[in-house]
Structure formats: C-alpha cells, structure tokens
Amino acid sequence: MAASTKNILIFGATGLIGQHITTAILDKKEHFGRIAIFTSENTLSTKSEEIDHLKSQGVEIIAGDLTSADAVKEAYTGFDTAVSCLGRPVIHHQLKLIELAEQHPDIKRFFPSEYGTDIDYSPASAEEKPHQQKLKVRALLKTVKALQYTYVVTGPYGDADRGLYLSARPSEDEAVGTFDVKRKRAVLLGDGEGRVSLTTMRDVGKLVAAALLHPDAAKNKALRVNSFTCTPKEIVHEFEKQTGGGKWDVGLTPLDKLNELEQQAWVTNDPKAGTLTLRRIWTEGGTLYDQRDNGLIAMEDGVDSLQDAVAQAIEVQIKNS
Ligand SMILES: NC(=O)c1ccc[n+]([C@@H]2O[C@H](COP(=O)([O-])OP(=O)(O)OC[C@H]3O[C@@H](n4cnc5c(N)ncnc54)[C@H](OP(=O)(O)O)[C@@H]3O)[C@@H](O)[C@H]2O)c1
Incomplete structure (x- = not known):
C-alpha cells in the first residue's frame, strides 16, 4: 500500500x-x-x-x-x-x-x-x-x-540568526567561527578550504514539505539534503562581493585549535561545548556525501545558492545590529 x-x-x-x-x-x-x-x-x-x-x-x-x-x-x-x-x-x-x-x-x-x-x-x-x-x-x-x-x-543552517553558521559572534567568541558584516571580519574554521554542506532554514522547511509530498521515496530513510556545498573561503569571498568588494579581515581557527577549545569547553561545562563539537564535526568533513538526496523528493532545483544565503545573512545581520 x-x-x-x-x-x-x-x-x-x-x-x-x-x-x-x-x-x-x-x-x-x-x-x-x-x-x-x-x-x-x-x-x-x-x-x-x-x-x-x-x-x-x-x-x-x-x-x-x-x-x-x-x-x-x-x-x-x-x-x-x-x-x-x-x-x-x-x-x-x-x-x-x-x-x-x-x-x-x-x-x-x-x-x-x-x-x-x-x-x-x-x-x-x-x-x-x-x-x-x-x-x-x-x-x-x-x-x-x-x-x-x-x-x-540537512547539515548546519546557512543562516545568520544567533549562533548559526553565517552569524556574527561577539569578538571574544570569534574563534568558534564568525562572519561579521559590521566589522568586515571573518574567522574561518580549519584551513578555510574544507567543504561544508549547508541548508538555509527556509530550504529546510521546503525540503520537509517535499518529503511529506513524496512519502514513498522518504519512507524509512535518512534523507541527506542541502541547499549547497562550499568552502569557508568561498563564503567570505561572497560576503566581500556583496558588501562593496573590499577585502575582509580574515582569521582561521585550525582544526587542532578547535579540538582544544572543544575539549576545554566540555571539561568546564561551557554551554558552547555542544556547538564546538558540531563545528569540529563539520570542519572534519562530516556533512559531505558523494551525492545528495534532493532529487528523491523533486528538490534538485529551487533551493538557495551561496549567493542567496549570503544576501539573506547580510539582511539579517543588519536588521539585528
Ligand atoms: N542544523 C542546525 O544548524 C541546527 C540549528 C538549530 C537547531 N537544529 C535542530 O533543529 C531541531 C529543533 O531545534 P530548534 O532550535 O528549532 O528548537 P527550539 O526553537 O529551541 O524549540 C522548538 C520547540 O520545542 C518546544 N519546546 C522547547 N522547549 C520546550 C519545553 N521545555 N517544554 C515543551 N516544549 C518545548 C517548543 O514548542 P512550541 O512551538 O509548541 O512551543 C519550541 O518552540 C533540533 O533537532 C535541533 O538539533 C539544527
């Protein structure tokens, strides 16, 4: 049936x-x-x-x-x-x-x-x-x-709401990763060249609705879907392009540093510990697949691009500043 x-x-x-x-x-x-x-x-x-x-x-x-x-x-x-x-x-x-x-x-x-x-x-x-x-x-x-x-x-959300991948973090916290439109400052995770798969929250909604509309394809399955895949360096270049073209001030939190921050956070019961673990997983490549499942639920097209996500992130950061 x-x-x-x-x-x-x-x-x-x-x-x-x-x-x-x-x-x-x-x-x-x-x-x-x-x-x-x-x-x-x-x-x-x-x-x-x-x-x-x-x-x-x-x-x-x-x-x-x-x-x-x-x-x-x-x-x-x-x-x-x-x-x-x-x-x-x-x-x-x-x-x-x-x-x-x-x-x-x-x-x-x-x-x-x-x-x-x-x-x-x-x-x-x-x-x-x-x-x-x-x-x-x-x-x-x-x-x-x-x-x-x-x-x-869906992997991490490609949005700028508080704490999300494209958000600005307070400067004392920026080692966790930041894309700060106001300061034109980014801190990229890893070497900045490792790919990460992101899904904007509006696409998460659309992808869930599509899964509901394709119940047989989605039956008893983990659907690994996304909006796009890119590197942190590509993200910062897109922010630079959409904020007047000038270079941003860019720092890195290499993977070993991220690991160290994560270990410390768990030991000290820092509420950021979970976030640091997830960011370490993402930086290690834990969001990447040979193939995404968007096609199974007719969502190969109609999802956000890096350009769309960055445009929305700029809007959100300006509104919240
Ligand atoms: N991929 C990512 O980057 C990312 C980021 C954030 C979250 N997530 C995932 O998304 C899922 C939802 O997270 P979220 O951040 O959207 O959750 P949230 O906003 O913190 O909470 C979602 C809803 O859960 C209900 N809820 C929360 N605390 C409750 C309580 N103490 N008692 C009764 N109901 C309570 C409320 O339902 P009502 O609306 O009925 O009040 C609330 O609106 C989680 O699985 C999370 O891991 C993923």
Missing part, C-alpha cells in the same frame, strides 16, 4: 526551525488535508500573535502537555503523520511520542526532530555527545513494527 502523509500534526511549530517547516507546509496546503500544531498552554499565551496568524491560515491548534499520554493520544486522532520540530532540551520526550504513535491506529509516519548534522555519519558518530538523545530516538524507531519514519538531515 502506498504511504500516505496527508493530515499533519506538528510538534514544536513555533520554534526556530518549526516556524520554517510549518510555513513551508502551509505554502503547500492544497496538497494536505488537516494541518495542526500541538503546543503548550504557555506558548498559547506567550506567542499569541504567532498562534493567531497560524489559526488565520487554517491551522488547528491543539494545546496540551507533551508529557501527557492521554493528551497526545487524543491529539493523534485523525492524523496520519507527526512532524516533530522539538528543541534539544525536550528531544527525549519523542521516545514516548513514538511509542504512542506506534500504538495509535491513525499515525503512520513520524518525522523526528533532526534537521541538522548526520548523527549516523560514521562509526565515530555513535560517541559524539550532542548526538546521544537523537541516537536513542533512531534506535527506538528501528524497533517499531507499524510506524514509518523519515529523518531529514
């Missing part, structure tokens, strides 16, 4: 990536049936404008406690697909969501909150600290019988 992903229930819809995923699903709403979000009472009151906007676009709002089995079971009724965009602090709650989905007669497909680094890139991935909660989710999904799954693996 062909897989069906028609009626969509989204968890974490108002979060950083959840907003983009929800917007992209709504952009294709003529192809879907019901679209709903499951959110907390707290979000209903703290983000009332966003919630009203979603309602005005026909989104059903289901308020409840993510940890209540009864609330989740009731919410699942009538939906064939759950898309989780939950944030890292609540990733572990997906284990219960999956167990309940497996038992529920309606839910057929679960998209766990991935949308980032491939947590199964190589044997070494199993040991990486930031991957542990997501690995437990994948391990559980290997054991389910009825429930299908899709992992959308």
Whole structure:
C-alpha cells in the first residue's frame, strides 16, 4: 500500500526551525488535508500573535502537555503523520511520542526532530555527545513494527540568526567561527578550504514539505539534503562581493585549535561545548556525501545558492545590529 502523509500534526511549530517547516507546509496546503500544531498552554499565551496568524491560515491548534499520554493520544486522532520540530532540551520526550504513535491506529509516519548534522555519519558518530538523545530516538524507531519514519538531515543552517553558521559572534567568541558584516571580519574554521554542506532554514522547511509530498521515496530513510556545498573561503569571498568588494579581515581557527577549545569547553561545562563539537564535526568533513538526496523528493532545483544565503545573512545581520 502506498504511504500516505496527508493530515499533519506538528510538534514544536513555533520554534526556530518549526516556524520554517510549518510555513513551508502551509505554502503547500492544497496538497494536505488537516494541518495542526500541538503546543503548550504557555506558548498559547506567550506567542499569541504567532498562534493567531497560524489559526488565520487554517491551522488547528491543539494545546496540551507533551508529557501527557492521554493528551497526545487524543491529539493523534485523525492524523496520519507527526512532524516533530522539538528543541534539544525536550528531544527525549519523542521516545514516548513514538511509542504512542506506534500504538495509535491513525499515525503512520513520524518525522523526528533532526534537521541538522548526520548523527549516523560514521562509526565515530555513535560517541559524539550532542548526538546521544537523537541516537536513542533512531534506535527506538528501528524497533517499531507499524510506524514509518523519515529523518531529514540537512547539515548546519546557512543562516545568520544567533549562533548559526553565517552569524556574527561577539569578538571574544570569534574563534568558534564568525562572519561579521559590521566589522568586515571573518574567522574561518580549519584551513578555510574544507567543504561544508549547508541548508538555509527556509530550504529546510521546503525540503520537509517535499518529503511529506513524496512519502514513498522518504519512507524509512535518512534523507541527506542541502541547499549547497562550499568552502569557508568561498563564503567570505561572497560576503566581500556583496558588501562593496573590499577585502575582509580574515582569521582561521585550525582544526587542532578547535579540538582544544572543544575539549576545554566540555571539561568546564561551557554551554558552547555542544556547538564546538558540531563545528569540529563539520570542519572534519562530516556533512559531505558523494551525492545528495534532493532529487528523491523533486528538490534538485529551487533551493538557495551561496549567493542567496549570503544576501539573506547580510539582511539579517543588519536588521539585528
Ligand atoms: N542544523 C542546525 O544548524 C541546527 C540549528 C538549530 C537547531 N537544529 C535542530 O533543529 C531541531 C529543533 O531545534 P530548534 O532550535 O528549532 O528548537 P527550539 O526553537 O529551541 O524549540 C522548538 C520547540 O520545542 C518546544 N519546546 C522547547 N522547549 C520546550 C519545553 N521545555 N517544554 C515543551 N516544549 C518545548 C517548543 O514548542 P512550541 O512551538 O509548541 O512551543 C519550541 O518552540 C533540533 O533537532 C535541533 O538539533 C539544527
């Protein structure tokens, strides 16, 4: 029987990536049936404008406690697909969501909150600290019988929102990597020539919507998708081109230095530790593949280029400065 992903229930819809995923699903709403979000009472009151906007676009709002089995079971009724965009602090709650989905007669497909680094890139991935909660989710999904799954693996976001790959970091923190439009200063990771695969957040949304629209191609698969692949040096050249053509001041954080910062951060419980691990993985080439999977979900075209991502990053940095 062909897989069906028609009626969509989204968890974490108002979060950083959840907003983009929800917007992209709504952009294709003529192809879907019901679209709903499951959110907390707290979000209903703290983000009332966003919630009203979603309602005005026909989104059903289901308020409840993510940890209540009864609330989740009731919410699942009538939906064939759950898309989780939950944030890292609540990733572990997906284990219960999956167990309940497996038992529920309606839910057929679960998209766990991935949308980032491939947590199964190589044997070494199993040991990486930031991957542990997501690995437990994948391990559980290997054991389910009825429930299908899709992992959308995008690599780092090619955006300039706080902390993301194309963002400006405070100067005391720039060794973690920075592209600072105001200071025309960049610190590149590694030797600046290693390729990295990036996906803009608006493309993450479009790629998830496309995976929903190609349920058979995306069935029980990790889709390794992206917007583009480039080197940090190519990124800084693009910033130079789009900010008047003059040379930026460019520094490097070589891989051994990045490793050292990462080790130190874990020892001192620095909140940047996870970020440093991910950036070390990206710098080691852990986002690269012989081939991307965009074509499987008809997304070979229509994704952002390096030029698009840098143009958007400049706009975001100027707006936020
Ligand atoms: N590739 C990258 O560069 C990159 C960067 C950042 C994140 N990611 C990945 O993207 C996924 C989502 O991360 P995010 O940054 O978008 O998450 P986020 O904005 O921190 O949180 C997403 C949503 O999770 C729910 N949530 C968070 N904390 C909660 C709590 N304590 N109790 C109940 N619900 C809570 C909220 O749902 P409501 O909307 O319902 O309130 C929130 O909007 C993660 O898997 C993360 O690893 C990747």
